[in-house]
Amino acid sequence: MSHSNTPSPKRFKSSGALTGRIAVPGDKSISHRSLMLGALAVGETRVSGLLEGEDVLSTAAAMRAMGATIHRGDDGVWSIHGVGVGSLLQPEQALDMGNSGTSTRLLMGLVASHPIRAVFTGDPSLSKRPMGRVITPLSQMGASFEASPGGTLPLMLRGISPAVPITYRLPVASAQVKSAVLLAGLNTAGITRVIEPVPTRDHSERMLRGFGAKLDVGEESGERIIEIHGEADLQPQTITVPGDPSSAAFFTIAALLAPGSDLVIENVGLNPTRAALFDVLRDMGGSIEELDRREVGGEPVADLRVKHSALTGIEVDPAVVPAMVDEFPILFVAASLAQGTTTTRGLEELRVKESDRLAAMAAALTLAGAKVEEYGDGLVIEGTGGDPLPGTADGVAITTHLDHRIAMSMAVAGLASDNGVKVDDTAPIATSFPTFETLLSVATSG
Numbered sequence: 257m258s259h260s261n262t263p264s265p266k267r268f269k270s271s272g273a274l275t276g277r278i279a280v281p282g283d284k285s286i287s288h289r290s291l292m293l294g295a296l297a298v299g300e301t302r303v304s305g306l307l308e309g310e311d312v313l314s315t316a317a318a319m320r321a322m323g324a325t326i327h328r329g330d331d332g333v334w335s336i337h338g339v340g341v342g343s344l345l346q347p348e349q350a351l352d353m354g355n356s357g358t359s360t361r362l363l364m365g366l367v368a369s370h371p372i373r374a375v376f377t378g379d380p381s382l383s384k385r386p387m388g389r390v391i392t393p394l395s396q397m398g399a400s401f402e403a404s405p406g407g408t409l410p411l412m413l414r415g416i417s418p419a420v421p422i423t424y425r426l427p428v429a430s431a432q433v434k435s436a437v438l439l440a441g442l443n444t445a446g447i448t449r450v451i452e453p454v455p456t457r458d459h460s461e462r463m464l465r466g467f468g469a470k471l472d473v474g475e476e477s478g479e480r481i482i483e484i485h486g487e488a489d490l491q492p493q494t495i496t497v498p499g500d501p502s503s504a505a506f507f508t509i510a511a512l513l514a515p516g517s518d519l520v521i522e523n524v525g526l527n528p529t530r531a532a533l534f535d536v537l538r539d540m541g542g543s544i545e546e547l548d549r550r551e552v553g554g555e556p557v558a559d560l561r562v563k564h565s566a567l568t569g570i571e572v573d574p575a576v577v578p579a580m581v582d583e584f585p586i587l588f589v590a591a592s593l594a595q596g597t598t599t600t601r602g603l604e605e606l607r608v609k610e611s612d613r614l615a616a617m618a619a620a621l622t623l624a625g626a627k628v629e630e631y632g633d634g635l636v637i638e639g640t641g642g643d644p645l646p647g648t649a650d651g652v653a654i655t656t657h658l659d660h661r662i663a664m665s666m667a668v669a670g671l672a673s674d675n676g677v678k679v680d681d682t683a684p685i686a687t688s689f690p691t692f693e694t695l696l697s698v699a700t701s702g
C-alpha cells in the first residue's frame with residue numbers, strides 16, 4: 257500500500273508547551289510480526305492495539321494474498337485466521353510492499369521456504385533499498401531470486417520446500433535479516449541458526465516462542481545464538497501490542513524542548529533492545545520518568561512522564577546504535593538545541609533506510625539553521641544551548657525523501673524554531689504514525 261503521490265507540504269511552528277496525556281499507536285515491528293505469525297497459525301489470533309499504518313497494512317494485504325483471512329472488528333480488534341506453517345498460497349499478483357522494509361524482508365523469509373513464487377514491488381524509496389542482505393542467506397537455504405540490478409525491488413522470489421537449514425552469522429546488525437532467516441526456518445526441517453554478534457530487537461524471538469515455536473537462545477564468545485526448530489506448528493494467540501517507542505520518541509523530544517511542557521505518554525514499549533534513546537536523553541539531562549512499569553503482550557511497558565529540560569550535548573556510544581537505530585533523526589533535533597556538542601558515530605546503516613538519514617537530516621537541519629557536520633558514519637552537531645532554531649525561510653521547505661521519520665523529526669524541529677519549519681511532504685508520516693498531527697494538536701492544546 258502506498259500513500260497518495262500528491263505531496264502534502266506543511267509548516268510546523270512553535271505552539272507552546274506539551275501537556276496532558278497521550279497514547280501513541282501500537283508498535284510497528286510487533287504489529288507486522290503479529291499479522292505474519294497469526295497468518296501461519298491454524299485458528300483465530302486476535303490482536304488489540306495493532307498499528308493501522310500503511311506499512312502494517314501492506315503486511316496485512318500480503319498475508320491475505322497468501323491465504324490468511326484478516327479482519328478488523330468494529331471494536332478495533334483484528335482477527336486473523338491463519339493457513340498453517342507450510343501452507344501459504346502463491347499470491348496471484350505482485351505483493352506491493354509500499355514503503356516498508358520490514359514487510360519486504362520478513363515476508364521474503366516466509367516465502368523462501370514455501371513452494372511458491374512471489375513478486376515483491378515497492379515505492380521509489382523502498383525500491384532503492386538493499387535486499388542482497390536477505391537474498392544471500394535465503395539463497396543458501398535453497399530459494400532463488402531474480403532481482404533488479406544491485407539486489408533491489410522489484411524482485412521475484414521462488415521458494416523451495418524442503419529448504420535447507422543453515423547457520424548464518426549476521427554481517428550487519430539487522431533484526432530484519434535475523435527475522436527473515438528465522439521465519440524461513442519455521443518451515444524448514446531441522447535447526448536453523450542465526451549468530452548475532454551485536455544484539456538487535458528481539459520481537460521475533462519473543463513472539464515465535466509465544467506462538468509455540470521451539471526457539472533456543474544462547475551465548476558464545478559474547479555473541480547471541482538463536483536456534484529455531486522446524487517444522488513448527490504455531491498456536492493462535494491473543495496479543496496486545498504495546499505503544500511504539502519509536503513514535504513516542506517524537507513526543508518525548510518535543511516535550512523536552514518546549515518550555516513549560518509536562519506530558520505523559522501512556523503505554524510505551526520499553527523492550528531493552530529498543531529503548532536506548534530514553535537513556536541517552538536522560539544522560540543529556542532530560543527529565544523522563546517511568547510510571548507504572550508493567551508487562552503487556554510479553555513486552556515491558558511504562559507510562560513516560562516527560563518535562564521540559566535543559567539538554568547538554570554528549571558523545572553517543574556506538575554500542576547503543578541497534579537499540580535506537582530509528583531514533584537518530586529525532587535525536588539529531590534534540591542535539592541541535594542542546595548546550596554544546598553531540599557526536600554520533602557507527603551510523604552507516606542510517607544511509608540505507610527509507611532515505612539516507614544522515615544526509616537527509618544534515619541537509620534539513622542545516623536549512624533550519626542548525627550547525628551540523630556530516631561524516632561517513634555519523635553527524636556532529638553543535639547545539640544552540642536551548643535557543644530556538646531560526647527555522648526555514650519563507651518559501652523554503654526541507655526534503656523528506658519519502659521518509660516518515662525525516663518528516664516527523666523536522667516537524668518537531670519546527671516546534672522549536674522562530675520561523676517554523678516547512679516540510680515538503682507530510683504524507684509519508686502515515687506509514688508509521690497516522691495520528692501524529694492529531695496527537696500534536698491534542699498535546700499542544702493546553
Ligand SMILES: O=C(O)C1=C[C@@H](OP(=O)(O)O)[C@@H](O)[C@H](O)C1
Nearest residue numbers: 285358429430431432433581582
Ligand atoms: O525488524 C524490524 O521490525 C525493524 C528493524 C530495523 O531495521 P534493520 O533490521 O534493517 O536494522 C528498523 O530500522 C526497522 O524500522 C524495523
Ligand SMILES: C=C(OP(=O)(O)O)C(=O)O
Nearest residue numbers: 355356357358359582609
Ligand atoms: C526503517 C524503518 O522501517 P522499515 O525498514 O520497515 O521501512 C523505520 O520505520 O524507521
